[in-house]
Amino acid sequence: xxxxxxxxxxxxxxxxxxxxxxxxxxxxxxxxxxxxxxxxxxxxxxxxxxxxxxxxxxxxxxxxxxxxxxxxxxxxxxxxxxxxxxxxxxxxxxxxxxxxxxxxxxxxxxxxxxxxxxxxxxxxxxxxxxxxxxxxxxxxxxxxxxxxxxxxxxxxxxxxxxxxxxxxxxxxxxxxxxxx
Amino acid sequence: xxxxxxxxxxxxxxxxxxxxxxxxxxxxxxxxxxxxxxxxxxxxxxxxxxxxxxxxxxxxxxxxxxxxxxxxxxxxxxxxxxxxxxxxxxxxxxxxxxxxxxxxxxxxxxxxxxxxxxxxxxxxxxxxxxxxxxxxxxxxxxxxxxxxxxxxxxxxxxxxxxxxxxxxxxxxxxxxxxxxxxxxxxxxxxxxxxxxxxxxxxxxxxxxxxxxxxxxxxxxxxxxxxxxxxxxxxxxxxxxxxxxxxxxxxxxxxxxxxxxxxxxxxxxxxxxxxxxxxxxxxxxxxxxxxxxxxxxxxxxxxxxxxxxxxxxxxxxxxxxxxxxxxxxxxxxxxxxxxxxxxxxxxxxxxxxxxxxxxxxx
Ligand code: SF4
Ligand code: SF4
Numbered sequence: 001x002x003x004x005x006x007x008x009x010x011x012x013x014x015x016x017x018x019x020x021x022x023x024x025x026x027x028x029x030x031x032x033x034x035x036x037x038x039x040x041x042x043x044x045x046x047x048x049x050x051x052x053x054x055x056x057x058x059x060x061x062x063x064x065x066x067x068x069x070x071x072x073x074x075x076x077x078x079x080x081x082x083x084x085x086x087x088x089x090x091x092x093x094x095x096x097x098x099x100x101x102x103x104x105x106x107x108x109x110x111x112x113x114x115x116x117x118x119x120x121x122x123x124x125x126x127x128x129x130x131x132x133x134x135x136x137x138x139x140x141x142x143x144x145x146x147x148x149x150x151x152x153x154x155x156x157x158x159x160x161x162x163x164x165x166x167x168x169x170x171x172x173x174x175x176x177x178x179x180x
Numbered sequence: 181x182x183x184x185x186x187x188x189x190x191x192x193x194x195x196x197x198x199x200x201x202x203x204x205x206x207x208x209x210x211x212x213x214x215x216x217x218x219x220x221x222x223x224x225x226x227x228x229x230x231x232x233x234x235x236x237x238x239x240x241x242x243x244x245x246x247x248x249x250x251x252x253x254x255x256x257x258x259x260x261x262x263x264x265x266x267x268x269x270x271x272x273x274x275x276x277x278x279x280x281x282x283x284x285x286x287x288x289x290x291x292x293x294x295x296x297x298x299x300x301x302x303x304x305x306x307x308x309x310x311x312x313x314x315x316x317x318x319x320x321x322x323x324x325x326x327x328x329x330x331x332x333x334x335x336x337x338x339x340x341x342x343x344x345x346x347x348x349x350x351x352x353x354x355x356x357x358x359x360x361x362x363x364x365x366x367x368x369x370x371x372x373x374x375x376x377x378x379x380x381x382x383x384x385x386x387x388x389x390x391x392x393x394x395x396x397x398x399x400x401x402x403x404x405x406x407x408x409x410x411x412x413x414x415x416x417x418x419x420x421x422x423x424x425x426x427x428x429x430x431x432x433x434x435x436x437x438x439x440x441x442x443x444x445x446x447x448x449x450x451x452x453x454x455x456x457x458x459x460x461x462x463x464x465x466x467x468x469x470x471x472x473x474x475x476x477x478x479x480x481x482x483x484x485x486x487x488x489x490x491x492x493x494x495x496x497x498x499x500x501x502x503x504x505x506x507x508x509x510x511x512x513x514x515x516x517x518x519x520x521x522x523x524x525x526x527x528x529x530x531x532x533x534x535x536x537x538x539x540x541x
Contacts, residue, residue, distance in 0.1 A: 022501070022502065025501045025502065026497060026498070026501050028501075029218045029497060029500055029501040030497070032217070032218045032219070032220065033214070033217045033218055034217075035220060036220075037216075037217070037220055037221060037222050038220045038221075039216075039220070039221045039222050041222070
């Protein structure tokens with residue numbers, strides 16, 4: 001491999017006083033004094049959050065406003081700091097989506113424990129839990145920062161994805177009954 | 181009516197103190213602002229006083245340049261909790277901030293800041309002004325050493341030791357670097373002595389910095405060391421000693437150290453301007469255009485203040501440019517470079533003066 005050998009010449013007399021170097025440094029800092037500032041004045045100006053940012057995890061609904069989570073508890077198991085607590089509940093037999101069978105009765109995420117790893121989003125078979133772009137979260141007590149199901153839905157909103165897995169399942173089941 | 185002179189002196193002193201304290205407070209602001217600008221930040225720009233800050237355009241400008249910040253800083257110092265660590269020596273612990281602060285405030289007494297009809301504007305025009313400043317300002321280091329000792333913990337202790345070593349090493353070079361200035365100012369037939377006022381008057385045509393650049397440089401370096409400013413801030417050295425001698429101090433006691441330090445800088449800049457940069461003399465080669473009477477006093481004072489502020493800016497500018505020296509480098513620079521250089525400079529000037537007087541005049 002070709003390499004260049006640097007010649008180390010001894011410092012000249014002027015260089016050994018360090019004064020020229022100090023003057024150079026002063027010139028650079030003086031120049032900096034008038035440059036454009038790079039500070040983002042935070043609470044007034046917010047940074048642009050890139051796509052795929054991992055902020056707080058929330059639950060999302062489908063475009064028809066229905067709950068997507070089926071309370072399979074995979075996220076609860078995968079969550080490294082055990083921030084998620086789910087109490088599964090039954091969907092009553094009369095309900096229009098009774099064939100989904102289960103939905104969470106309670107769904108708590110402790111935002112103080114959460115490490116924003118995104119494993120819950122990755123593991124969820126229903127695409128029901130998503131990390132949002134909210135990065136600043138605060139409160140006056142620990143309890144306040146354990147987000148309940150309603151709060152999670154409120155922060156999550158709707159996922160605009162026209163893929164209705166449970167509709168297809170129902171249709172498939174009905175067709176099977178006809179043929180079967 | 182025998183009280184009148186006392187009262188006048190009292191009022192004058194009060195004005196002087198407020199001006200110097202104000203300058204120290206705003207030097208802190210300048211430090212933060214300039215640090216910000218040099219690093220591509222804005223510096224403090226949000227503190228807002230009600231009413232003043234709400235004047236339409238002016239208020240916004242004042243807020244943006246942080247004019248109200250020193251008020252907030254001062255209030256914070258006063259109202260902060262002031263814990264006293266259990267392991268300190270109480271007497272010295274409380275004494276140290278005062279000892280650090282009082283000399284800093286005392287030196288301003290002999291500092292002339294302008295002239296009116298050939299008489300100095302100064303609180304006390306004593307003819308050993310320079311000696312007084314050297315003597316009193318180095319007392320300030322006792323505050324630092326006491327603080328380091330009283331705090332009874334290792335970082336302040338190290339800070340105190342460093343402060344004393346540094347003070348001893350640079351005091352010598354500083355004293356020796358001043359002598360040539362006074363030697364030249366004391367031309368035969370003049371009554372300059374060690375008076376600061378007369379040194380300024382002797383510079384009405386040529387500033388001493390052009391005549392004695394080496395002395396000025398040595399004095400400047402020693403001044404940086406004496407005021408514990410970067411690159412010589414050994415006693416504080418945040419990265420090595422937490423915050424050095426005042427690690428165990430909080431709230432207003434820390435505030436006293438802090439203000440004392442900046443007062444030292446302001447006064448030190450004043451001395452530098454007086455000794456080498458012509459004081460209130462206009463520009464080198466020009467006669468001062470100050471009119472007679474009190475107007476002249478005002479102009480010369482303002483001109484002097486302008487120069488002092490420039491030097492204060494230079495102090496801050498250096499701080500955000502140079503890295504800190506290592507402790508042994510500081511000692512080496514002081515003893516093996518500055519001291520011999522100052523000595524040689526003194527001897528050279530003495531010989532020059534002797535030649536000048538015997539052969540040319
Ligand atoms: S959010 Fe997803 S992974 Fe978690 S319980 Fe609901 S469906 Fe399962
Ligand atoms: S992002 Fe990670 S830590 Fe947070 S809830 Fe999901 S799995 Fe748990």
